[in-house]
Amino acid sequence: MWRDFLGKMLALLLVACLLVALVSSGGWKAVSQAIGIGDPGAGSDLTSKEAGATREPDAKGVTLPGAGKASASPQPTHTWVIGGSTPTTPPTGGATPTPTTPPTGGATPSPTASPSPTGKATGHADYGKALESLNAITVAKSRIGGYDRERDFGGWADQSKTMCGKATTRDMILKRDLKPSVSNRDCQVTAGTLADPYTGRTIAFKRGRTTSAAVQIDHVVALLDAWGSGARDWTHARRVAYANDPDVLLASDGPANMAKGAGLDFNGSGEYSSQGTGAPDIWMPANKAYRCDYMAKRVAIKAKYRLTMTPREKQQTVKYLGACAAGRVG
Numbered sequence: 001m002w003r004d005f006l007g008k009m010l011a012l013l014l015v016a017c018l019l020v021a022l023v024s025s026g027g028w029k030a031v032s033q034a035i036g037i038g039d040p041g042a043g044s045d046l047t048s049k050e051a052g053a054t055r056e057p058d059a060k061g062v063t064l065p066g067a068g069k070a071s072a073s074p075q076p077t078h079t080w081v082i083g084g085s086t087p088t089t090p091p092t093g094g095a096t097p098t099p100t101t102p103p104t105g106g107a108t109p110s111p112t113a114s115p116s117p118t119g120k121a122t123g124h125a126d127y128g129k130a131l132e133s134l135n136a137i138t139v140a141k142s143r144i145g146g147y148d149r150e151r152d153f154g155g156w157a158d159q160s161k162t163m164c165g166k167a168t169t170r171d172m173i174l175k176r177d178l179k180p181s182v183s184n185r186d187c188q189v190t191a192g193t194l195a196d197p198y199t200g201r202t203i204a205f206k207r208g209r210t211t212s213a214a215v216q217i218d219h220v221v222a223l224l225d226a227w228g229s230g231a232r233d234w235t236h237a238r239r240v241a242y243a244n245d246p247d248v249l250l251a252s253d254g255p256a257n258m259a260k261g262a263g264l265d266f267n268g269s270g271e272y273s274s275q276g277t278g279a280p281d282i283w284m285p286a287n288k289a290y291r292c293d294y295m296a297k298r299v300a301i302k303a304k305y306r307l308t309m310t311p312r313e314k315q316q317t318v319k320y321l322g323a324c325a326a327g328r329v330g
Contacts, residue, residue, distance in 0.1 A: 127324040130296040133303040134318060140308040142228035142266045152236070153223050153243040163187040169244040173217050177251035178205060197293070198256040198285035216257040218250050219243065220294070221301040224262040229307040248301055256285065268312045278323075279316035292324035 156168035163172060165186030175181050178192030190207040194215050205215045219226070223243060231239050242248060263283040265271035270280035277284045277291065282298075284291050295317060302309060309317065323329045 127292055127296055127321050130299045131318065131321050131325060133299050134314065134321070136306075137299070137302050137314065138306075138308045139311050139314050140229070142225070142264075142308075142310055143232060144224055144228035144266060146232065147224055147227045149223055152227060152231075152239055154240045156217075157240065157244040160187075169246075169249070170217050173246060173249045173251050174205070174215070176246065178215075194251055194253075196253045196256070196287075197250065197290045198252045198260075198287055200287035200289065201253060203253060213254045215251055216254045218252045218257045218260065219248050220250055220297045221248065221307065222260070222262045222264070225264050226305070226307060228266065229302070229309065230305070231307070242305065247304065250297075264310075264313060266310070268310065277320065279320045281310070281312050282316055282320075288329075292321070292329055295320050295324065 156170045159167040159169055159172050163175075165184075165188065167187035171183070171187060171189045174189035174192065175183065178189065178194050181189050181192035183189050188207065189205075192205045194203040194205055196203050196215075198218075203215055205211075221229075223231075226239075226242060231242060234242075260283045265281040268281055272283050273280035275284050279295075282295075285294055299317065299321070301307070320329070
């Protein structure tokens with residue numbers, strides 16, 4: 001009897017030692033990548049703030065594959081197309097995907113066809129188009145295991161060829177969203193004023209070690225969310241392109257961006273129910289006037305990149321945008 005008991009204890013001890021060795025050697029990440037569960041480096045709380053969110057805001061990261069030649073105008077195009085047509089498939093090879101093809105007839109979508117970065121509602125009909133786009137979004141369980149922000153998506157890309165000097169994607173978005181903005185001779189944005197869509201506040205931005213974080217660049221569909229809804233299966237170059245795509249990015253209040261984290265409750269436990277939006281699994285900005293546009297942006301990005309939604313995420317998105325289209329949210 002005692003021999004059987006001791007034998008079982010020794011077997012359990014051996015299994016525990018093997019598990020410790022697997023995790024400490026880094027082998028667990030390889031297993032996690034293959035089966036899509038767990039990751040000791042990603043934290044145990046699936047709804048915690050996205051890993052790497054505290055990185056230096058002005059840090060330069062990677063060279064964007066397929067970067068274009070210098071342009072006479074450093075201001076990037078930024079069109080949020082949320083029409084009901086089938087979304088364009090992002091190209092392979094790392095090139096930044098182009099916005100969805102404009103409506104037939106060659107006409108360029110009017111400014112009111114895109115969610116506004118200022119927080120002003122774009123119109124009920126546009127939310128109806130976002131609802132149509134939802135039809136192309138597949139429902140699937142999110143697979144966030146094995147995620148590593150820096151390894152999988154890199155940092156801000158070098159934009160010296162599209163702007164000049166030492167500019168990165170962060171400078172590109174700051175120049176677009178800060179009105180007005182001031183840049184140095186290296187095309188780095190040093191100051192400006194942001195009409196923050198997430199809080200409704202006006203923020204005076206000044207570049208500096210202790211001040212830059214006041215305005216951060218948010219991935220509207222966070223990198224962790226993108227990873228779990230399809231990006232884990234992309235090439236590294238395509239993930240880098242996503243992380244630096246102006247259509248995915250928005251300048252925002254730093255603390256609001258940090259509080260958002262991954263922006264989605266992967267556990268489906270209603271983490272954001274206290275917001276009272278009727279979408280308890282989806283983070284929403286405090287600025288109520290911007291919530292419909294925010295939801296439309298999420299749909300536009302997920303449709304453009306053919307990312308999936310969890311069943312609860314899609315159900316809540318349909319319900320909320322339906323209310324937006326009917327004019328019941330304001």
